[in-house]
Amino acid sequence: MRLLWWTLAVMSLSLFSILLSENRTLDPLQNLSLTIAAPMENGLRDIADPISGFFRGIFSRGDLVRENERLREELERLQIETAATEDAQRRLQELEEALGVKENRPDDVFVVADVIAQDPSGFKRALAIDRGSKDGLDEGMVVLSKSGSLVGVVSLVYEEFAWLRLISDPNNAVNIAVLTGGEEGSEARGVAVGDLRSRLSLEMLPTEAQIQEGDLVITSGLGGNYPRTLLLGSVTSVEEKPQALSKRATMEPAADLSSLDTVLIITNFRPARLEGP
Amino acid sequence: MKYAVALAGSFLVAILATSVMPYVKVLGVAPDLVLIFAVCWAMIRGQGEALVVVPMAGLLRDLTTSDPVGTSMLALSPIVLLAVIRELRPVESDFLPTLAVVAIASLAYAVVSMAVLTAIGDDVPWGTGMLRVALPSMLVNPLFTVLIYSPMRWLTTRPKRESFGVGSAVQL
Numbered sequence: 001m002r003l004l005w006w007t008l009a010v011m012s013l014s015l016f017s018i019l020l021s022e023n024r025t026l027d028p029l030q031n032l033s034l035t036i037a038a039p040m041e042n043g044l045r046d047i048a049d050p051i052s053g054f055f056r057g058i059f060s061r062g063d064l065v066r067e068n069e070r071l072r073e074e075l076e077r078l079q080i081e082t083a084a085t086e087d088a089q090r091r092l093q094e095l096e097e098a099l100g101v102k103e104n105r106p107d108d109v110f111v112v113a114d115v116i117a118q119d120p121s122g123f124k125r126a127l128a129i130d131r132g133s134k135d136g137l138d139e140g141m142v143v144l145s146k147s148g149s150l151v152g153v154v155s156l157v158y159e160e161f162a163w164l165r166l167i168s169d170p171n172n173a174v175n176i177a178v179l180t181g182g183e184e185g186s187e188a189r190g191v192a193v194g195d196l197r198s199r200l201s202l203e204m205l206p207t208e209a210q211i212q213e214g215d216l217v218i219t220s221g222l223g224g225n226y227p228r229t230l231l232l233g234s235v236t237s238v239e240e241k242p243q244a245l246s247k248r249a250t251m252e253p254a255a256d257l258s259s260l261d262t263v264l265i266i267t268n269f270r271p272a273r274l275e276g277p
Numbered sequence: 278m279k280y281a282v283a284l285a286g287s288f289l290v291a292i293l294a295t296s297v298m299p300y301v302k303v304l305g306v307a308p309d310l311v312l313i314f315a316v317c318w319a320m321i322r323g324q325g326e327a328l329v330v331v332p333m334a335g336l337l338r339d340l341t342t343s344d345p346v347g348t349s350m351l352a353l354s355p356i357v358l359l360a361v362i363r364e365l366r367p368v369e370s371d372f373l374p375t376l377a378v379v380a381i382a383s384l385a386y387a388v389v390s391m392a393v394l395t396a397i398g399d400d401v402p403w404g405t406g407m408l409r410v411a412l413p414s415m416l417v418n419p420l421f422t423v424l425i426y427s428p429m430r431w432l433t434t435r436p437k438r439e440s441f442g443v444g445s446a447v448q449l
Contacts, residue, residue: 003358006328010354013332017339017347022397026346033340037292044296117295119343122306122387122410123394123401126343128295156343163343171400196405258299 031132031158034116038130038161041117045261069256076147076231076254083216083231086179108227109268110144111135115261116161125166125194127152129263132160140271142226144264145255149231150174150219151263153271166257167232168194175222176202176232178215178249189220192232192251198258199236205247211238217251224272280329283318287334290314290425291341304413308421309383311338315353316382317426319360320375321433327357344390345397352389356382375426376419383418387411 020026111131119126131137141154143164152172155165165172172194177187188209192200205211215235221228231254239248290310298307315334319327335350342349359378367374387410394401 006357007354010332010350014335014347014351014354017350018345018393018397021339021345021347030340030346033337037295037341040292041296044292048297048300117341118299120294120298120307120309120338121342121344121390122414123391123406124343128343170402170405195402196409 027158031160034128034158034161038116041128042114045116069259072256073147076145076149079216079234079254080148080231083179083218083229086216108266110264111137111267113162113263113265115263119163123170123196125152125169125196125257126155127164127166127260127263129162129164129265130160131265132158132162134159136267137162137265140225142230142266142269142271144230144266145260146262146264147255148264149233149254150226151253151255151257151260153225154265164263166194167192167253168196168198168200168257170194170196174226174232175220176217177220178202178205178209178211178217178235180210180212180215187220188247189222190246192217199250199252200233202235202249202251203246205249207244207247209247211235211247211249213237226271227266227269279322279326280333283326283330284333284337286314286318287311287330287337291334291337294338295341303417303420306410306413306417308417309386309414310421310425311335311349312353312356312382312386313379313418313422313425315356316359316375316379317422317429319356320363320371320378321426321429323363324357324360327360331356345393348390348393349386351393352386353382355385355389359385371430372423372426376422379419379422380415383414384411387414 017026113129113131113135115127116130117128119128137154137157139154139157142150143152143154145151150167152164152166152169154162156163167174170193174192175189176192177189180186180188188205188211190205191203193203194200202217213235217232217235219226219228219230219232233251233253233255235249236252237250239250241248290313294307294310298310301307311334315327315331318330318334322330331353332350335353336346338344338349338353339346356378359381362374362378363371387406391401391403391406395403
């Protein structure tokens with residue numbers, strides 16, 4: 001009988017707490033808990049780096065892992081340069097065609113934030129950072145890696161802290177363009193969706209698109225939630241189904257999402273979802 | 278005093294879960310130290326104490342993650358019901374039933390978490406979640422149970438110092 005009452009009490013309390021949490025009533029409490037935990041989490045994350053190397057080293061040699069990380073950073077930098085060049089060429093062509101249209105996007109303004117924690121839930125890909133609403137952050141703002149590739153969006157903002165939702169999270173969908181490197185520097189538009197794996201699915205791509213492994217994936221800017229031409233990563237495989245209405249592919253993010261320690265938040269770009277009607 | 282120790286222990290494992298454990302992924306999942314701590318407490322200290330410690334651990338976990346507060350409190354609650362195995366004593370050892378409860382509680386935790394996230398409007402891929410998170414955590418969490426079970430068992434069963442009567446300053 002005692003267990004029955006206990007179960008009912010815990011269920012009621014939990015559901016009531018979830019409702020309060022969804023109404024953002026408990027934000028000050030969560031901000032307080034992160035304030036207390038952040039210094040310890042920061043210190044422990046520094047200690048955890050060698051542990052990470054050890055666990056990766058169980059399955060692969062440690063020097064190979066380090067070399068892989070170095071090459072990955074180099075690849076990310078080169079991919080960004082390539083994407084910028086290809087996009088600049090296409091952009092020039094577009095501007096020539098649409099003479100008189102003035103580009104009025106201002107230079108991006110960033111807030112630099114340190115990652116203090118990672119959501120342990122297996123069903124989310126989220127990171128906590130040490131910047132919050134008092135630093136001008138708002139939900140929906142776009143987050144980049146140190147090298148400048150897209151890593152996610154701000155999903156929850158407290159006064160001094162915020163949670164980021166990574167692009168690999170199942171709740172994230174980004175309108176993208178695959179730079180197919182065809183004769184005319186064409187691009188194929190689609191949507192990048194996270195699905196709890198380290199790679200992202202590229203969906204709703206045109207069936208006639210000539211997509212190949214290694215093609216770069218950038219934001220298309222459609223929908224207004226992300227600025228144009230932010231690098232996401234590169235295509236790793238393409239799914240060919242003759243009868244399918246659209247083509248599917250997978251991509252690997254340019255940034256190593258599992259070891260982010262510093263991120264940049266674009267504060268002057270207002271995503272469409274934050275703007276009023 | 279015991280609940281103060283439980284509070285400190287829960288807070289410590291909740292901090293470790295968000296700072297260190299994401300680096301310690303095995304089969305693609307990080308061991309859930311808060312769940313292991315709650316199960317070990319319930320199996321070593323008994324169901325009576327688990328009635329307080331399990332929701333406390335869940336609350337501390339919720340406060341340090343992006344989940345809505347109450348999610349882990351709800352998802353960990355089956356541990357208290359599963360702790361009845363301790364009283365049944367199916368085998369002589371206490372450790373083997375603890376491993377079994379950790380495995381079952383991991384599955385229950387995953388299912389309840391996914392249900393809550395779905396209910397609040399998150400897009401949860403149930404198939405992928407079961408295959409890539411729930412099932413691997415049923416194997417990974419028991420592997421790390423010894424790290425919490427052993428010290429907790431030692432602290433619980435170590436011989437207490439005896440004294441010569443109440444109020445005596447002389448202790449053995």
